[in-house]
Amino acid sequence: MRILFESIFNNTGGEVVINKENKIEILGSPTETALLELGLLLGGNFKEEREKSKIVKVEPFNSAKKRMGVVLELPDGGFRAHCKGASEIILAACDKFIDTNGEVVPLDETTINHLKNTIEQFASEALRTLCLAYIEIGSEFSAESHIPFKGYTCIGVVGIKDPVRPGVKESVAICKSAGIVVRMVTGDNITTAKAIARECGILTDKGIAIEGPEFREKSEEELLELIPRIQVMARSSPLDKHTLVKHLRTKFGEVVAVTGDGTNDAPALHEADIGLAMGIAGTEVAKESADVIILDDNFSTIVTVAKWGRSVYVNIQKFVQFQLTVNVVALIVNFSSACLTGNAPLTAVQLLWVNMIMDTLGALALATEPPNDDLMKRSPVGRKGNFISNVMWRNILGQSIYQFVMIWYLQTRGKSIFHLDGPNSDLVLNTLIFNTFVFCQVFNEISSREMEKINVFKGILKNYVFVAVLTCTVLFQIVIVQLLSTFASTYPLSWQQWFVTVFLGFIGMPIAAALKMVPMGSN
């Protein structure tokens, strides 16, 4: 017991303090606090233990070596080193243990097997195991010399439970349906890692779990074969994490996101396309190497990050699709008629207004669509995916052709259809064309809310910005046509003319819906 307390309270990266409210508070990493808590529960006293002996050297926890150690100067002379860390590694450095009578005896085969079984059993229950050990190092020790790493006496093995947070399993499932492969890379023991990965649904029957040291030995060809199937990597060093990410990015062309909290994760976070560091548990180094900091340390938040990322991407695509359609039609209409008739139906002021509809207002309307859960059912775009997908080309070309043909028809036949004659006939016709064109865009803006689904009205009323933009566009269009005739070179239209032009714009919607039924390849 005495030696256990000495080990727990001295060989630690954490601390027990009395806080402002006079309560005991344990500081340090989760692993450290768990151990200190055990010490306190067993009746140990942190302060007393610390005062008994002097710490002359500390080797802080290092995730490549997976252990930490301290050297104590004992009150009655001599030095003693304590060591704790990954249990199989520490146990391998022990040749003695403390038996039930408290005596130090050599480690025999049966005890080793008993300890190994205990470690396996703890690990298969998803516990993180640590082994504590010490060694007497006589009186010859100076702070410069290394702490020996052989001939230890095993004090015991502890198992620490780090329960899987609720919601992680569901989040992993969502990621899978979204085409995101979740892999777990940890410094833990392989049995612990496998048990946890199974619990969260990361490890499946088809996948493989591998240990860092084995992974390191593989040749380049073996890695190419192996990496796609790796679901769990245990006892990994910081470099293993980095190697895995690097291969996934360069050899497989994958887009890789890495989450991590520790300094040991920094190389991988830095190498990844998207590094996500934990905001609460994360070290400064991890946060600095990351692109995104998860403030609540929750895996489900990563799903939200992915969802918003996709939403922004899709919203920009929708906007670009809408904008390209307006541009193509406005350009072709004005250019072709300028070439053929010598004047353009859309005047400068009108084009300015059209530009506002598509740039400012269109961006506001289409880019403010909130993300929906369907986004997480599609597969990711990938590194090589085209920004303007085939689906977008289909929608853009189909819609532009309709708008152009219809406007061209109005331009050539409009006068006879609307029975226009007299001195104002040209002005009225151009106003009709302008109004039709603007309403084509208004209805196409609604159609652009969805690129593949026919139902474009879903959730439209919940997007207040969209509704407001559309309402403003329509109101202002009425003002421009009816009241601002001189300024915008328009001519007030009759009810009947309004109805026909709005209807012609509306036809764009069934056309957009029909276009969506034309099958397109996945890209």
Ligand SMILES: Nc1ncnc2c1ncn2[C@@H]1O[C@H](COP(=O)(O)OP(=O)(O)OP(=O)(O)O)[C@@H](O)[C@H]1O
């Ligand atoms: N403070 C510590 N002192 C001694 N050994 C430790 C300490 N913390 C962790 N270990 C050992 O090192 C292993 C973890 O190593 P490492 O920190 O490289 O992993 P990790 O992937 O960062 O894990 P996690 O993020 O879950 O802590 C643990 O399984 C444990 O055996």
Ligand SMILES: [Ca+2]
């Ligand atoms: Ca860590």
